[in-house]
Amino acid sequence: MNNIRENDAPVKDLFIDRWSPRSFDNDFELSSREFASLFEAARWSPSCFNEQPWTFLVARKSDKHFEEFLGLLNDFNQKWAKDSSVIGFIVSKKDFDKTGEPNKHAHFDCGAAWMSLTLQARDLDLYTHGIGGVDYDKAYEKLNIPSETHDLICAFAVGKKAPKSHLPEKMQEDEHMNDRKPLEKVINLGGFDLKSN
DSSP states (O other), X not given: OOSOOOOSSOOOXXXXXXXXXXXXXXXXXXXXXXXXXXXXXXXXXXXXXXXXXXXXXXXXXXXXXXXXXXXXXXXXXXXXXXXSSEEEEEEEEOBOTTTOOBOTTHHHXXXXXXXXXXXXXXXXXXXXXXXXXXXXXHHHHHTTOOTTTEEEEEEEEEEOXXXXXXXOHHHHTTOSOOOOOOGGGTOOSSSOOGXXX
């Protein structure tokens, strides 16, 4: 894969331009309107039986909780996420409200909400970065997430992109867009084909 993005079929630039930088502008703060817009986009995401199983736990840079949220990330992610405007966590409800039965689609639905938030961010000239490097045990405890009923999926950062020179030198080499697999590698006309995946 190279670092040049070329679409295989016509799509809006919003999709091609989306990527996950680590270099954020430490001086930038989202307005209340921008902040609300991100989560309004997520709110309208599709979900199985309209359960909307997502909860976003968030801290803005100006909030008293920002440093606590930052401290729940691993050391590597703390080095760059400290400059973002928002740090959040995506939490999924395990069971359907209506029936009490397990909702095996909940994580999928949370992913849809995350992508909606991410595309809204791009529309506002902002960027997001999903974060898997989290101290999950500590996060469940510090954020009061009831593990019997909810799953902590991941963390995320939102902000205004800055030049890669704002990052520690070792991180700068990886600060670029990545390519994608060709379209024929992700579509099978028919059943699953191990040779093409």
